[in-house]
Amino acid sequence: MLIIDCHGHYTTAPTAQQKFRDAQIAKTQDPTLPTPEQAHISDDEIRESIEKNQLKLQRERGADITIFSPRASAMGHHIGDEAVSLAWTRSSNDLIKRVVDLFPQNFVGVCQLPQSPGVPIKGSVNELERCVKELGFIGCNLNPDPSGGHWRSPPLTDKHWYPFYEKMVELDVPAMIHVSASCNPNFHATGAHYINADTTAFMQLIEGDLFKDFPTLRFIIPHGGGAVPYHWGRYRGLADMLKRPPLAQHVMKNVFFDTCVYHQPGIDLLVAVIDIDNILFGSEMVGAVRGIDPETGHYFDDTKRYIDALEIRGEDKRRIYELNARRVFPRLDAVLRARGL
Amino acid sequence: MLIIDCHGHYTTAPTAQQKFRDAQIAKTQDPTLPTPEQAHISDDEIRESIEKNQLKLQRERGADITIFSPRASAMGHHIGDEAVSLAWTRSSNDLIKRVVDLFPQNFVGVCQLPQSPGVPIKGSVNELERCVKELGFIGCNLNPDPSGGHWRSPPLTDKHWYPFYEKMVELDVPAMIHVSASCNPNFHATGAHYINADTTAFMQLIEGDLFKDFPTLRFIIPHGGGAVPYHWGRYRGLADMLKRPPLAQHVMKNVFFDTCVYHQPGIDLLVAVIDIDNILFGSEMVGAVRGIDPETGHYFDDTKRYIDALEIRGEDKRRIYELNARRVFPRLDAVLRARGL
Numbered sequence: 001m002l003i004i005d006c007h008g009h010y011t012t013a014p015t016a017q018q019k020f021r022d023a024q025i026a027k028t029q030d031p032t033l034p035t036p037e038q039a040h041i042s043d044d045e046i047r048e049s050i051e052k053n054q055l056k057l058q059r060e061r062g063a064d065i066t067i068f069s070p071r072a073s074a075m076g077h078h079i080g081d082e083a084v085s086l087a088w089t090r091s092s093n094d095l096i097k098r099v100v101d102l103f104p105q106n107f108v109g110v111c112q113l114p115q116s117p118g119v120p121i122k123g124s125v126n127e128l129e130r131c132v133k134e135l136g137f138i139g140c141n142l143n144p145d146p147s148g149g150h151w152r153s154p155p156l157t158d159k160h161w162y163p164f165y166e167k168m169v170e171l172d173v174p175a176m177i178h179v180s181a182s183c184n185p186n187f188h189a190t191g192a193h194y195i196n197a198d199t200t201a202f203m204q205l206i207e208g209d210l211f212k213d214f215p216t217l218r219f220i221i222p223h224g225g226g227a228v229p230y231h232w233g234r235y236r237g238l239a240d241m242l243k244r245p246p247l248a249q250h251v252m253k254n255v256f257f258d259t260c261v262y263h264q265p266g267i268d269l270l271v272a273v274i275d276i277d278n279i280l281f282g283s284e285m286v287g288a289v290r291g292i293d294p295e296t297g298h299y300f301d302d303t304k305r306y307i308d309a310l311e312i313r314g315e316d317k318r319r320i321y322e323l324n325a326r327r328v329f330p331r332l333d334a335v336l337r338a339r340g341l
Numbered sequence: 342m343l344i345i346d347c348h349g350h351y352t353t354a355p356t357a358q359q360k361f362r363d364a365q366i367a368k369t370q371d372p373t374l375p376t377p378e379q380a381h382i383s384d385d386e387i388r389e390s391i392e393k394n395q396l397k398l399q400r401e402r403g404a405d406i407t408i409f410s411p412r413a414s415a416m417g418h419h420i421g422d423e424a425v426s427l428a429w430t431r432s433s434n435d436l437i438k439r440v441v442d443l444f445p446q447n448f449v450g451v452c453q454l455p456q457s458p459g460v461p462i463k464g465s466v467n468e469l470e471r472c473v474k475e476l477g478f479i480g481c482n483l484n485p486d487p488s489g490g491h492w493r494s495p496p497l498t499d500k501h502w503y504p505f506y507e508k509m510v511e512l513d514v515p516a517m518i519h520v521s522a523s524c525n526p527n528f529h530a531t532g533a534h535y536i537n538a539d540t541t542a543f544m545q546l547i548e549g550d551l552f553k554d555f556p557t558l559r560f561i562i563p564h565g566g567g568a569v570p571y572h573w574g575r576y577r578g579l580a581d582m583l584k585r586p587p588l589a590q591h592v593m594k595n596v597f598f599d600t601c602v603y604h605q606p607g608i609d610l611l612v613a614v615i616d617i618d619n620i621l622f623g624s625e626m627v628g629a630v631r632g633i634d635p636e637t638g639h640y641f642d643d644t645k646r647y648i649d650a651l652e653i654r655g656e657d658k659r660r661i662y663e664l665n666a667r668r669v670f671p672r673l674d675a676v677l678r679a680r681g682l
Contacts, residue, residue, distance in 0.1 A: 144527075150491070151527045186485075186492045191544035191579050195568045196537035203532035223575075227536045227568030233604025234564075237630035237641040238532045263574025269610045289578035300578040 001318045002341060003304065004325040004332070005058075007176070007222055007258045007282030008066035008107075010096060012053040014045040017095060021074065024088060028080040038091055046098055053286050055106060061304050063283075067329065069110035069141050070096055073189050075180035077115040078148030082123055086114035089127060097135045108332055109137040110176070115146040117153070121164045128164070132171045138331040140168070142175040142219075144201050149184030149193055156201055157208025165214050174218035174256075174328050177201045190288035198226025202255070206239050206247070211254045218254055218328050220280060224261035224270050232273040248275070256328055258282030259303045259320070262289055267306035276316045280324050281307060342659045343682060344645065345666040345673070346399075348517065348563055348599045348623030349407035349448075351437060353394040355386040358436060362415065365429060369421040379432055387439055394627050396447060402645050404624075408670065410451035410482050411437055414530050416521035418456040419489030423464055427455035430468060438476045449673055450478040451517070456487040458494070463504045473512045479672040481509070483516040483560075485542050490525030490534055497542055498549025506555050515559035515597075515669050518542045531629035539567025543596070547580050547588070552595045559595055559669050561621060565602035565611050573614040589616070597669055599623030600644045600661070603630055608647035617657045621665050622648060 016039035023036030054066060070092035077085055093111045100109045111131035113124040131137040142164070145151050154160045156177070168175060179197040180189075187193040198221045211217060221228070228235055236247060244250050257274055260282050261267050270279065283303045293300045307320055326333035357380035364377030395407060411433035418426055434452045441450045452472035454465040472478040483505070486492050495501045497518070509516060520538040521530075528534040539562045552558060562569070569576055577588060585591050598615055601623050602608050611620065623644065630641045639646055648661055667674040 151525055153527075155527050184492055186494075186496050186541055186545070188544045188548055188579075191547065191576065192537075192541040195540050195572060195575075196533075199536050199540075199568065200527055200533040203529045204527070206532065207529055224571065227540065227571060230565065230568060230571035230607050230610060231536060231602060233602070233607060233634060233641050234536075234630055235532065236636075237603055237632050237634065238529075240632045241630060261572060261574070262578055263614070265610050265613045266571050266574060269571060269606050272606045273604070289575055289582060291578050291581045293574065293578065295577075300574050 002065065002322040002336070003063040004281060004322055005063045005066040005283050005285075006220065006280040006325050007260055007284045008054060008068045009071045009284065009287060010068060010099060011071045011286050012049045013071065013095060014039070014041045014049055016041050016045075017091070020091065021088060024084060025079055028084055041095070043098070043102060046095075046102055050099060050103060055103065057285055058106060061302055063304065065105070066107050067110050067138065067325070067332070068096060068099060068107040070112045072141060072178050073181045075112045075141070075143060076148070077143055077146035077180055078117060078183055082114060082116035082119045085116045086123070086127070089114040093127070093131050093135065093137070100136070108335060109135060110139045110141060111135075111137050112141050113143070115143050117147045121161050124164055125167045128167055128171065128173070132173055132331070138329045138335070139173045140175050141178040143179050144177055144197055145179050148180060149182035149187045155204040155208065157204050157210045162213070165217055169214055169216055172216075172330050174220060176220040176222055178222055194223055194288070195226045198223050199228060202226065202228045202235070202251070203238075205251050205255060206235065206244055207242065211251070218256065220256045220258060220328065222258045222260055222282065222284070224259060224266060225257035225274070229257065229270045229273050252278055256280050256324065259307060260284045260301070261306075262300040262303070263293070264306050264309060267303065267310065271310055271312065276312070276319050277324060279320050280328060281321045343406065343663040343677070344404040345622060345663055346404045346407040346624050347561065347621040347666050348601055348625045349395060349409045350412045350625070350628060351409060351440060352412045352627050353390045354412065354436060355380070355382045355390055357382050357386075358432070361432065362429060365425060366420055369425055382436070384439070384443060387436075387443055391440060391444060396444065398626055399447060402643055404645065406446070407448050408451050408479065408666070408673070409437055409440060409448040411453045413482060413519050414522045416453045416482070416484060417489070418484055418487035418521055419458060419524055423455060423457035423460045426457045427464070427468070430455040434468070434472050434476065434478070441477070449676060450476060451480045451482060452476075452478050453482050454484070456484050458488045461504070462502050465505055466508045469505070469508055469512065469514070473514055473672070479670045479676070480514045481516050482519040484520050485518055485538055486520050489521060490523035490528045496545040496549065498545050498551045503554075506558055510555055510557055513557075513671050515561060517561040517563055519563055535564055535629070536567045539564050540569060543567065543569045543576070543592070546592050546596060547576065547585055548583065552592070559597065561597045561599060561669065563599045563601055563623065563625070565600060565607060566598035566615070570598065570611045570614050593619055597621050597665065600648060601625045601642070602647075603641040603644070604634070605647050605650060608644065608651065612651055612653065617653070617660050618665060620661050621669060622662045
């Protein structure tokens with residue numbers, strides 16, 4: 001059985017990358033500044049940043065491969081205009097490609113997108129195509145709120161997003177629905193904005209009819225589906241009140257939750273109420289919560305321990321760890337098959 | 342043992358009340374319209390609206406008393422200005438008072454507030470005082486987002502809110518943190534905005550130090566605490582990363598969750614991870630989810646069934662059903678004691 005972690009971000013990129021970003025942001029505030037040069041980062045710097053962090057933890061925890069994307073909180077789609085977003089996005093994705101090339105057994109790439117508030121989503125189509133066709137990436141992170149906590153885009157079921165979904169379907173890649181930092185002081189990024197976005201996206205999918213138009217479109221809703229599994233009765237009841245079909249047919253053929261829930265009772269609930277086929281192993285390490293749980297003595301985000309502790313059949317664990325990810329990410333499956341896995 | 346439902350709204354008010362509101366809203370759009378008159382509603386109309394709904398369900402389900410407030414989704418603080426909000430709020434609270442007077446054994450009042458976007462919270466102090474001192478109410482519903490889904494107020498820990506907290510402390514009444522309708526198309530009211538607000542409020546309280554300034558201030562976070570119990574490991578871990586004290590000391594001496602979680606696994610998790618002393622029985626009936634769960638044959642919002650099914654000590658059930666509510670709402674305790682209960 002392979003252990004595939006569907007949710008990892010490059011949160012440990014060399015500091016030169018952030019310096020490039022800082023210079024880019026400074027120029028959005030003072031246009032007289034020079035256009036910043038891309039960071040010069042050596043292979044050794046990348047190796048060190050990965051070996052001491054994600055790779056070390058993969059080995060310690062027993063994971064085989066991480067579906068890896070740029071740091072979500074740094075996507076910052078609300079900063080600058082679409083050109084700024086594009087330059088930062090290409091740079092971030094190219095860095096992921098270098099990680100994958102240096103550690104091809106351990107990482108596979110997922111891209112961020114050059115979204116920007118108020119512009120059509122078609123600007124993101126080209127970058128998705130580049131990342132999938134040229135860089136070999138297998139999916140993308142789609143931000144339902146490029147305004148960063150002000151929620152000024154239309155819901156995910158709106159025709160606004162359709163050109164992007166058409167490209168996703170054509171390329172047969174899924175999207176993880178993932179917001180970035182919050183510039184609304186009401187929302188702590190990882191404590192409120194992330195979880196709220198997950199919950200919000202799911203409810204939008206209940207209200208709409210998106211998967212009638214795109215029957216093969218696939219979304220991963222991270223962080224264990226936000227509040228949804230805990231309130232599964234509420235969502236089943238709301239679907240009924242809104243005269244929608246049962247969730248199993250209406251939404252759950254196309255929507256998957258990861259296991260980024262950082263305690264055993266949460267994982268127990270997730271697996272109790274959500275069909276095993278809709279659950280993908282994920283940890284988001286090294287990510288939002290990096291400490292050790294004093295109640296267990298283990299890292300909060302070592303979610304493999306919680307799955308291992310479940311009293312479910314070995315075959316069901318394999319679906320969570322491997323088979324569901326290979327089904328949701330067909331391009332990952334192709335990569336693994338080419339390796340005889 | 343008394344069964345106290347801490348979360349009920351007057352969602353079944355006679356239609357004349359909504360007609361008054363409609364006329365009021367029409368006047369915000371066309372100031373040449375006459376100022377609408379308060380609705381003329383007879384005692385018999387109120388009796389009928391309650392007897393066929395909340396009172397019937399109280400009896401069928403075996404609850405004794407409901408902590409009752411105006412319909413949350415109709416508070417509509419984002420509609421019109423502060424004067425409009427005040428007129429609607431007084432009318433809504435006065436109607437709750439009439440329900441309580443007609444059914445004093447079954448209902449006790451909690452008020453909505455004349456909040457309005459962009460104005461100081463001190464405008465709500467007078468109405469709280471009126472409702473507690475003149476109408477005998479025991480608490481209030483405080484909306485952390487009077488803009489209705491745009492989140493333009495400061496976080497609950499900001500000094501903006503302090504004059505209101507001072508009055509709450511003086512009167513010794515708690516607030517339920519409860520948003521109203523959403524005018525942001527991203528957020529379905531009961532499926533996203535409510536749950537997000539619960540989660541957001543809790544995270545604001547982790548980030549801040551509000552209870553250092555107000556050690557006796559008490560908040561109820563409804564809908565089972567939003568996403569918080571499901572992600573309890575994340576919140577414990579974030580408190581640690583943010584160098585906050587452990588949640589038990591930092592937040593949970595002042596914050597309480599209700600049991601408006603509409604399936605057994607959700608209630609099981611709530612009681613497994615949250616201290617019994619922080620859980621108040623609530624159903625929000627007749628409210629967000631009114632249907633029958635095809636998996637159980639019972640109403641989704643008949644949350645008493647889920648509590649009854651818990652394998653916990655009878656004394657712990659009494660804390661959830663009665664004792665915690667009496668502690669959090671001292672003015673309810675005084676009412677009950679005066680009745681020899």
